Amino acid sequence: MREIICILCPNGCYMKVANTNDKWIIKGNLCTKGRKFAIDEIKNPKRTVCSTVKTRYSKVPRLPVKTDDDIPKEYIFPLMKLINKVVINKPIHSGEIIIEDVFKTGVNVITTSDLFYLLGTEEDG
Amino acid sequence: MKIKAYYDVVIIGAGPAGMAAGISCYDNKASTLIVEREERIGGILKQCIHDGFGVIEFKEKLTGPEYSERYIKIIKDKNIPIITKTFVLNVEKKGNFKLTLINPKEGIFNIETKALILANGCRERTQKQIFIHGSRPSGIFTAGTAQYFVNILGYLPCKRCVILGSGDIGLIMARRLTLEGANVIGVYEAKKHPSGLIRNISQCLNDYEIPIILSHTITKIIGDDRVKAVEISEVNEDMEPILGTEKIIECDGVILSVGLIPENEIAESLNIDIDKRTKGPIIDQNFMTSENGIFSCGNALHVNDLVDYVSESGRYAGLSAARYINDNYERKFISVEKSLKDFAYIVPQYIDIKSIKDKVIFYFRSMDIKENVKIYIKCGENIIFHKKYRYLRPPEMERIEINLDKELIKGEKSIEFIMMEG
Ligand SMILES: Cc1cc2nc3c(=O)[nH]c(=O)nc-3n(C[C@H](O)[C@H](O)[C@H](O)COP(=O)(O)OP(=O)(O)OC[C@H]3O[C@@H](n4cnc5c(N)ncnc54)[C@H](O)[C@@H]3O)c2cc1C
Ligand code: SF4
Numbered sequence: 001m002r003e004i005i006c007i008l009c010p011n012g013c014y015m016k017v018a019n020t021n022d023k024w025i026i027k028g029n030l031c032t033k034g035r036k037f038a039i040d041e042i043k044n045p046k047r048t049v050c051s052t053v054k055t056r057y058s059k060v061p062r063l064p065v066k067t068d069d070d071i072p073k074e075y076i077f078p079l080m081k082l083i084n085k086v087v088i089n090k091p092i093h094s095g096e097i098i099i100e101d102v103f104k105t106g107v108n109v110i111t112t113s114d115l116f117y118l119l120g121t122e123e124d125g
Numbered sequence: 126m127k128i129k130a131y132y133d134v135v136i137i138g139a140g141p142a143g144m145a146a147g148i149s150c151y152d153n154k155a156s157t158l159i160v161e162r163e164e165r166i167g168g169i170l171k172q173c174i175h176d177g178f179g180v181i182e183f184k185e186k187l188t189g190p191e192y193s194e195r196y197i198k199i200i201k202d203k204n205i206p207i208i209t210k211t212f213v214l215n216v217e218k219k220g221n222f223k224l225t226l227i228n229p230k231e232g233i234f235n236i237e238t239k240a241l242i243l244a245n246g247c248r249e250r251t252q253k254q255i256f257i258h259g260s261r262p263s264g265i266f267t268a269g270t271a272q273y274f275v276n277i278l279g280y281l282p283c284k285r286c287v288i289l290g291s292g293d294i295g296l297i298m299a300r301r302l303t304l305e306g307a308n309v310i311g312v313y314e315a316k317k318h319p320s321g322l323i324r325n326i327s328q329c330l331n332d333y334e335i336p337i338i339l340s341h342t343i344t345k346i347i348g349d350d351r352v353k354a355v356e357i358s359e360v361n362e363d364m365e366p367i368l369g370t371e372k373i374i375e376c377d378g379v380i381l382s383v384g385l386i387p388e389n390e391i392a393e394s395l396n397i398d399i400d401k402r403t404k405g406p407i408i409d410q411n412f413m414t415s416e417n418g419i420f421s422c423g424n425a426l427h428v429n430d431l432v433d434y435v436s437e438s439g440r441y442a443g444l445s446a447a448r449y450i451n452d453n454y455e456r457k458f459i460s461v462e463k464s465l466k467d468f469a470y471i472v473p474q475y476i477d478i479k480s481i482k483d484k485v486i487f488y489f490r491s492m493d494i495k496e497n498v499k500i501y502i503k504c505g506e507n508i509i510f511h512k513k514y515r516y517l518r519p520p521e522m523e524r525i526e527i528n529l530d531k532e533l534i535k536g537e538k539s540i541e542f543i544m545m546e547g
Contacts, residue, residue: 005327009180010431010521012324047332050175050188051304052276062279064174064190073332080304094194112174113190117197118165 004041006034017042046070049079050112053098055088060118063088065098069107083109091115126206128236132158133450134443135224135238137213137391140168141432142423143244144196145439146446150242151205153447158236159200159207160226166200166209167193168246169269169424170432172276175297177324181433192432216241216391222418240418240446243392243406244439247385247424249294259345264352268294268382272301281305283378287355288312289343291319291326293430293520295382300329302380309335310374312382313357315342315364318494320384322430322520343379344371352377385428395419402470403427409458409477410485410529411445412438417454420446427472427488430522434488441486448480455479460539467492467544469519478534487525491517491544501543502527504534517544 001018006029015028017038026038040046048070052062071079079102086098092115099109134150136143139161150157165171170178173189180186183195200207211228224236249267266274266282272294274282284307288295291314299309312330317339319326330337338357344366345356354375358366387405389397398407398415406414406421413420422442423435456477463471469490476485491498495517502510502525510527517523534540 005323007324007328008186010177010322010324012322012327012521014323014516047328048176048186049304052174052279054279062277064188064276066174066176066188076304094191112188114194117194 002042004038006037008033008037045073047073047076049076049083049109051080051083053083053086053088055115057115057119059120060115063092063115063118064112065109066112067102067107068097068110069105071102071105071107075103075105078103079109088115091119126208128158128208128231128234129156130235131221131237132156132206133238134158134240134242134446135160135222135236136242136244136443138168138244138246138423138425139163139166139207139209140244140246140423141170141193141196141435142246142425142439142442143168143242144193144200145436146242146244146420146422146443147205147207148196148199148203149440149443150447151203151443153444155240155447155450157205158238159205160211160213160224161207161209162212164210166197166207172269172272173297174276175301178432181431182436189432196436213391216395218395218416240420240449242420242422242439242442242446243389243414243425244421244423244442245388245391245425247387247428249381250384250386251381257343257346259347259356260349262346262348262350262352264348264377265346265379265381268292268298268380271298271380275301275305281307283307283376283380285310285376286378286380287343287357287374287376288380288382290314290381290383291316291321291337292382292384293321293325294385295380296321296325296329298380298382299335300333303333303335307378309333310376311335312337313341313343314339315360316340318519320520321382323518342366346379347373352379355379385424387425387427389425392419392421392425400427400470400472400474402465403472405472407474408472409456409475409480410473411448411477411480412442412473413445413449413456413477417456418449427470429488430520434522434524437486438488452480459534459537461487461542462539463489463542464544465492468542471542476529476534476540478531481529481531481534483528484526485529487527487542488522489525489542490519490522492519494518495544495546497547499545499547500525501545503541503543504529505537507533509533509540
């Protein structure tokens with residue numbers, strides 16, 4: 001049996017997870033998302049990664065980014081290496097892809113802040 | 126933007142609380158001005174690049190910047206007056222409130238307002254507020270400062286560090302520094318329980334095998350120009366270091382995550398009553414403080430763990446301020462009673478029975494970790510609310526929403542919160 005804390009929402013449910021005869025017995029989750037999280041957590045734990053990338057603008061030296069979905073835990077540090085190689089050299093909106101399909105997971109790294117706004121320039125002005 | 130001499134409502138601070146307050150004032154037809162001391166609005170969320178914000182407000186897991194930029198967009202679209210790089214120096218009550226402000230463009234100038242919303246957030250406890258022996262070398266940062274260095278400036282403040290205190294910002298920074306290649310030796314917490322949320326212990330510490338060492342504190346910082354090591358000691362029940370348990374740990378940085386306190390300089394200068402437990406103003410259900418016309422919301426009111434509730438409090442404070450402008454206001458209070466042993470705090474602390482209109486929201490924290498308890502709210506002999514809780518934990522703020530019946534409450538002097546086992 002394993003004890004797992006669901007990190008999907010602020011409730012942070014404390015779950016007890018057991019697998020007997022290929023059947024999952026999960027206790028403590030307040031909703032069904034917790035059940036899926038617990039099974040994933042044992043089979044293939046995944047996380048969203050949030051970080052920043054360099055820009056060439058001294059006013060905004062860093063732009064925040066995140067993965068647009070969870071990636072397997074073992075890719076976290078390899079992904080950090082990729083993220084830290086990126087340099088943004090033109091204004092970009094929030095939600096734009098800066099690294100596509102990381103390690104063939106189908107997950108992208110996207111910006112989470114609007115560089116146009118941060119730099120105080122208008123897109124067409 | 127031309128600054129006018131008078132506004133119905135002025136809001137101090139453009140974090141999530143101030144932005145939500147500004148939007149709801151504006152939507153309720155009050156002439157509104159938001160004042161922010163920094164160049165960029167958004168408050169502390171600008172540097173909170175991790176996700177987990179907005180699950181309640183937007184039903185989505187957003188990062189801090191994504192959450193705040195949604196509000197910034199609304200403010201821009203509606204063209205709500207906002208001045209940045211402007212600091213509120215002084216507030217005086219002269220019939221209305223007279224604000225003295227300063228900014229690089231106007232110099233020192235005055236604005237008059239009928240209502241004032243304090244949405245100026247909180248500050249971190251620093252090394253001055255906790256007691257550590259030894260010199261004061263460089264390399265000691267509050268978790269928020271470390272977060273600013275890493276996330277805004279892109280600069281790693283240390284390579285091998287210890288974290289003192291298990292507040293959420295410290296946990297978030299343990300993960301962040303690890304991701305950026307620093308070695309986080311451990312999180313040392315003097316209390317017997319972590320003060321941060323369980324999910325942060327799980328995803329920030331356990332995921333990266335960063336140990337949390339409870340009932341331990343830093344007793345000495347070693348180093349002349351730069352931190353070279355710290356002395357760690359175990360502490361007893363009364364949080365006093367136990368002699369003979371000292372251990373030296375080499376490191377080049379100490380990150381302090383020992384708590385947040387509402388920023389209440391302005392509130393204090395106006396002699397507003399402060400709650401000893403929350404360290405923020407005492408309010409009624411309309412978020413109005415002991416001073417008529419002054420409202421408080423967000424982390425300036427009490428330190429929140431979820432930004433969603435910060436926005437909610439801002440929205441209500443804004444709505445109440447807009448109502449205050451139009452009403453002839455006179456208040457009659459009954460108190461919200463509680464056992465200080467069971468509850469760390471309850472906000473609001475008073476109910477103004479004259480203005481009861483719609484639902485009333487309470488935010489509270491329990492004093493200790495509790496399992497299987499019931500919360501009752503009593504009004505005289507009537508139980509007006511009850512709910513069972515599987516867990517109550519001090520790091521997790523709880524929210525209750527009830528409809529208060531004006532007739533029922535009329536003759537009463539108080540309503541009472543009761544916590545019972547079972
Ligand atoms: C590190 C950290 C991690 C967090 N993690 C999470 C999380 O994972 N999930 C979650 O939901 N919540 C999280 N929170 C909580 C949430 O971010 C805060 O509760 C929220 O930002 C508080 O909003 P606020 O508007 O009250 O204060 P702030 O965001 O601090 O805004 C206050 C504003 O007032 C301005 N100001 C102050 N004094 C003056 C003055 N005299 N004149 C003019 N302007 C002034 C400041 O510059 C600032 O912009 C976290 C908070 C921190 C600090
Ligand atoms: S199980 Fe459901 S309610 Fe509990 S933390 Fe996970 S998502 Fe939230």
